[in-house]
Amino acid sequence: MNAIETTDLTKQYGGVTALNQVNLQVPAGSIYGFIGLNGAGKTTTMRILLNMIKATSGSVHLLGEDVQHVKHDFWNKVGYLIETPQSYSQLTTYENLELYARLREIPSGVRADRIEQYMDELGLTAYRNQRVRELSLGNRQKIGLIKALIHEPELLLLDEPTNGLDPQGLNQVRLLLQKLAKKGTTVFLSSHILAEMEQMLTHVGFLNHGRLIRQTDYQDFLGQRRQPLIATFVTADEALRAQRVLSASAIRSTCADTTLTIQAPTSPKVIQALVTQNVVPISWQKKQIRLEDQFLAMLDSEDSNAHH
C-alpha cells in the first residue's frame, strides 16, 4: 500500500504552473527523499498534500484516504514540518511543545514524558526552560521536528528538516528518523541538500520545474548508475596522454592535474586501452556515487532534452 499517492497533481498560480501532473507513489514504511532545486515545487507539493492549499486539478490520497474528504481527527495520523519551523518566541522550549501537544490532544498522562523523551533524543533538554527567541536556528529546527512527531503519526512530511543543524544534530535527526521508519512510520522528506539524506533513503523522487522527472527505489537507482573510474598518474602529462588514448577508443574522461575521471567505462576495456599504449596509472579507484551528482546529471540531461 502507498502511504502517499497523488494523481495528476497540478497547481497553477495565475499563469504559472508550479506543479505539472505529479504522480507520487510513496510506499508505506519507506523513507522517501523528495528532491528538487529551490523553487522546483517541493513546498507547494507538501502544502497540497496537507490540504493547506488546494490543487488546481488532480487528487491526493494519504494513508488510503482522499485528503479533501477526511475528518479532522485524520490529521492526528500525520505529522509535518513545513519550511523553517517557528514557535512562539516569548515562550520556553517546553511551553511551546506542551501547547502544541495539547492541540494534538495528547492525554495529559503521557504528554510530559513524551516531550521529555524527544527533547532528550534530540539534545534539547538543556534548553528546556529557555525562551525560543534565545535559541539557535538548529535548536528551533529541532523543536519543529518534535512538534511534527510528538503525536507519533503514521506519516511524517518533513520539508527541509535538517536546515541549520550542526553535524551532531544531523546525526541525531537521522537516527531518530531511521528509528521511526523501523517502527513502520512513513517518512516523506524534501531537501535540496542531498548529501545529508542519502544515507537513510529507501526511495527517491526528483522534481524539476514542477514535474516529477523520476521516482524509484533508491538501491535500484544506484544500481543503474555506472560508477566512474578515477585513475591517478605520476605526472599531469601522463594523465593528459591517457586521456588522448581513451578518447581514441571513444571513452570519455575529464582530466584534472594528475587525476583522470573516466565516465561510464567498463573497467577491462579501459585498462586494456591504457596498457596497450604503455600509460599505466599508479592507482585506480571507483568513484563513490553521490546522489547530488546523479541529480545534477539528471537535470543536465533534462535540460539538454528540453533544448533539443
Next chain:
Amino acid sequence: MHIIKQTAIVISIEMHKIFRAGFIPISAAAFLFLLLVKHGQNWADFTNSGLMFIVALIGLVGFGALSSWVFAQEFTAQTFKDLLALPISRKTIIAGKMLAIELSELAITVLEVLLLLGTGWLWLRTPIPAGQWHLITLVVPRTFVYNVLLSLVWPFIASLTRSVLVPTALSFATMIVAVMFAGQAVGQYIPWVIPSYDLANPGFSSSIGYLLIVFIGLIGIYGTIYVWTVKDQR
C-alpha cells in the same frame, strides 16, 4: 461535546500566551498610571476619568491591540501553518481564540474597576458614593459588551493584512474619532463612538447604532473565518 472540549483546549492555550505576553498587567499598569496622573479631588472626578480610560482608551485601543495580536502573531511568528492540519478545525481555533480574547478583556475590565475603587479609596479616604457606584455598574457592563463586539473586527483585519500594526493603528484612529464625536449627536450612529457617547449619555444611543455594533462584530467573525478557511491559499 468533543468540540466544546477542543474549544476549551484552544482557550486555555491562548490564555496562557496572552498571560505570558503580559497584556493583563500592562493594561492594568497603564490604567493605574493614567488614573494617578488625572485623579481629581473627589469621587466624581475619579469615576469620570476612570470610566473614560476604561471605555475609550483601554476599551478601544487596548482591546484592539490584544485582539489583533492574538491573531496576527500566528502570521508574524509564522506559526500559522502549524495550525492548518490539526485534529482541531480552523473554525474551532478561531472560536477558541475569540473567546480567549473576550475572557482576557473581561479580566482587564474587572481589574480596572477594582483599581479604580481601590485607588479612589486610598486617595480620597472615603467610600465611593452610591451615585458613583451606580454609574459604574450601569456604564461598565454596557460599554464592555460594545467594546467586545467592536474588537471582533480586528482579528479579521489582522488576518487579512497579516500584521499587528495595521489593526492597532486603526484602533488608535477609532479612539481619536470617539473623542471627537462623543459629545455630538452623530456619535450615536458611529459604532466606535457609541461606547463614549453612551458614557456621556447613558442609554440614549439610537438602536441603529447598537445594530451597527452587532453588525461590526459579525463582520469580524465571518471575515476571520473567511480568511482562515477560504482566502488563504498562499
